[in-house]
Amino acid sequence: MKKVLVIFICLFNWCYTVCAQEHILRYTVEAKNWNEALPIGNGRIGGMLFGGVIDDKIQLNEETVWAGEPGNNITKDYYNEVQDIRKLLFDGKYKEAQQMAITVFPKSTPKDNNYGVPYQTVGNLNLHFYNHDSVTSYQRNLNIENAIGEVSYKVNDVTYKREYFVSYPDQVMVVRLTASKPNSLNFDVGLDSPQLNHGIAAKNGKLKLIGTAGNHENKKGKITFTTLVVPKITDGELQEENNKLQVKNATEAVLLLSIGTNFKNYKDLSQNADEIAAKFINKKIQKSYSDLKNTHVQDYQSLFKRVQLSLGDAAKNSDTPTDERLKNFATSGDLSLVSLYFQFGRYLLISSSRPGGQPANLQGIWNHQLAPPWDSKYTVNINTEMNYWPAEVTNLSELHQPLFKMLEELSVTGQESAQKMYHANGWNMHHNTDIWRISGMVDGGFYGFWPMGGAWLTQHIWQHYLFTGDQKFLEQYYPVLKSAAAFYVDVLQEEPENKWLVVAPSMSPENKYINGVGITYGTTMDNQLVFDVFSNLVQASKILNKDADFAATVASLKKRLPPMQIGQHNQLQEWIKDWDNPGNKHRHISHLYGLHPSSQISPFKNPELFNAAQQTLEYRGDKSTGWSMGWKVNFWARLLNGNRAYDLIKTQLSLVHDGTEEGGTYPNLLDAHPPFQIDGNFGCTAGIAEMLLQSHDEALHLLPALPSSWTQGNVKGLKARGGFEVDIVWKNNEIKEVEITSSLGGLCRIRSQEKLFDENGLELKQSTGKNKNVFYEDIPIKRPIISEKAEKRTLELPTYFVYDLDTKKGKTYKLTSK
DSSP states (O other), rough: HHHHHHHHHHHHHHHHHHHHTTTTTEESOOOOSGGGGGEOOSSSEEEEOOOOOOOOEEEEEETOOBSSSOOOOSOOOOOOHHHHHHHHHHHTTTTHHHHHHHHOOOOOOOTOOSSOOOBBOOEEEEESSSSSSOOEEEEEEEETTTTEEEEEEETTTEEEEEEEEEEEEEEEEEEEEEETTTTEEEEEEEEOOOOSSEEEETTEEEEEEEEEEBTTTOOOOOOOOOEEEEEESSSSEEETTTTEEEEEEEEEEEEEEEEEEOOBBBEEEEOOEEEEEHHHHHTTTTTTTTHHHHHHHHHHHHHHHHOOEEEEGGGTTTTTTTTHHHHTTHHOHHHHHHHHHHHHHHHHHHHHHHHHHHOTTTBOOOOOSSSGGGGGETTTHHHHHHHTHHHHHOOOGGGHHHHHHHHHHHHHHHHHHHHHHHHOOOOOSSSSEEOOOOOSSSSSSHOOTTTHHHHHHHHHHHHHHHHOOHHHHHHHOOOOOOHHHHHHHHHOOEOTTOOOOEEOOSSSTOSSTTTTTTTTTOOHHHHHHHHHHHHHHHHHHHHHHHHHHHHHHHHHHHTSOOOEEEEETBBBSSSSSSSOOOOOOOOOOOGGTTTTTOOOOTTTTOHHHHHHHHHHHHHSSSOOOOHHHHHHHHHHHHHEEEEHHHHHHHHHHHHHHHOSSOBBBTTTOBSSSSSTTTTTHHHHHHHHHHHHHHHHSSSEEEEOOTTTOOOOOOEEEETTTTEEEEEEEEEEEETEEEEESSOOOEEEEEEEEEEEBBBTTTTTTOOOSOOOOTTTOOOOOOOOOOOOTTTTOOOOOOOOOEEEEEETTHHHHHEEEE
């Protein structure tokens, strides 16, 4: 019996070690540059770990350190100019309309306005070590199982170790340094900042950095910040010299770092940065390291451990450095790297978006520059939305909250752009915003004339409701949905040819149909977005028993929106006219919004559109910027083509060092646009989830896009619309076991390529299609208009079994395939 117990314990420990190793980013050299450094964060404070031996650097961010000051970027009433551009468009004078848009809204920022401000770095925490010139056994890791960075190495016979983490409950960064031989730690602690206005002082055993974020365009920098570092040592000495702290002859040291700013909200800078930084430090100074670590790990794992994914043998490559695994991925068949990359996306969302804080921006919360690419703002013509695609399906629903808070704030500032630019009620924004919640145009009349930002962002409110069934949440954010719908009720214009109602002027994000001309009216994406805004309002109004008359008006207008169109090249048209160029490889594929993230294009309800969407993707090709390839993973998953989706993942998981190539992944697993944009990480994570579970098309579709090479595996904890949590085990590319937990009760419709049986061995009840779950959307889509030049195509789909399972709230249902 003892022998059996010992074997069991050994197997358990081996399995635990393998699982843990699957969640480690591992390196054998220190980071040479920022794209090799490793990110840690708690949603508010971010750090990039370089792991230097002689000189270590932790680059620091705080989520509210942005340039500028409160205020919108609407300087005057532009309605007459907008009307003139509309007339030119409806008269077919597209080039003239574009020229006027660029003249009224130049690409260079007008002197009396701004095009948004940059997110900026705080500075760096610097550690300098003495007599560490020759080291052996160097290891630098990031364990995303517990969100702790690690460095270890030997100098002669002494082993030095460092651990780094940022605690959400305690709101401090913690660095622990140890030496295996007593009194062997000797190092300096310093701070620096690239901010023009900053100061550093060491006093009373503390190191302090104060600073002010920068001016930008016509806005004066008014964010002030304070960074405090307090060392705790068990032995040795702590001294102050030249605005640095010196630790001498210690065995263990723990550094606590806090950051405070004066930011209270987008229009109020009344907080005291010094007091906030001191408050966080003073509350934690008495806590032991083990207490700080345990509190951090418990909080983090309460989120991270909700979902598990296993695709391959984690032990096979567990000791191989992550950059080597990335370099060899195309030929290695290292499926556990896919699992790691999936979970790394979840790690990044947990680390960059927490309730009560700011949403993850273009770089999450990690940025080492004062003027980062695209200002590291919120680009809402795809990127901000993509950041939050994993939130619901990968069981991190509460991390959506910062985005919802920003939507509430934008629904206030966006009233100014709605009124002054369009003479409309409600609220709107364009394709960019920042911490001050600007809603006006950014980047001029070619890239910025897209009044659809609010339309896309509000989809996240409705999707959160579909996943959670939280009616109190829907009640709270219903005014945001209603106000967005009110804007389009007023803004829609009757176009001259078909008398459809369209948004004019607008564009298909960042693309053009004539050389130098992108401005137009009635683009396919706009039509799809307005369709969803109106549909969501009508359904929410019914659920909450509110605004029946307004909902009736909205429903009436929705009937006059243009249908989707299939063009002469068998493609889904991007524009209201058949202007598409099959050779266009543009990174934005905005007209496929209806395929993903929306649910307007379905193989079961409108196969013509499904085929046209697939043809569009074939024309655009695979290789592109990092975030674009992340979106394409989701597209191909929705097209039920797992092999093609996996081809995109393989292309994305190609090692990029210098960022000169298009797309790929840096050694630290961050997405290369290039340069770094975090949306590609989030897009790929969401895409992998879409390959394993979909719930947008009136059913829980199990393994809808499983690649042939993913022969066996399991996933646990994915969420589906209707409040279901789903676990799946498969072998030989077939489902073996399914567990479905119902948090709300009600009908669960299941689509599978395998017959499914309950715990009594009885096949589930075949669906008649008559019963509906209130969280399954079944909204009629207009029949597409098809060009006479387009080919007639049929769609062949696998045989699916569709079942209806009546569920009770809180109950788990165990199903098998045989």
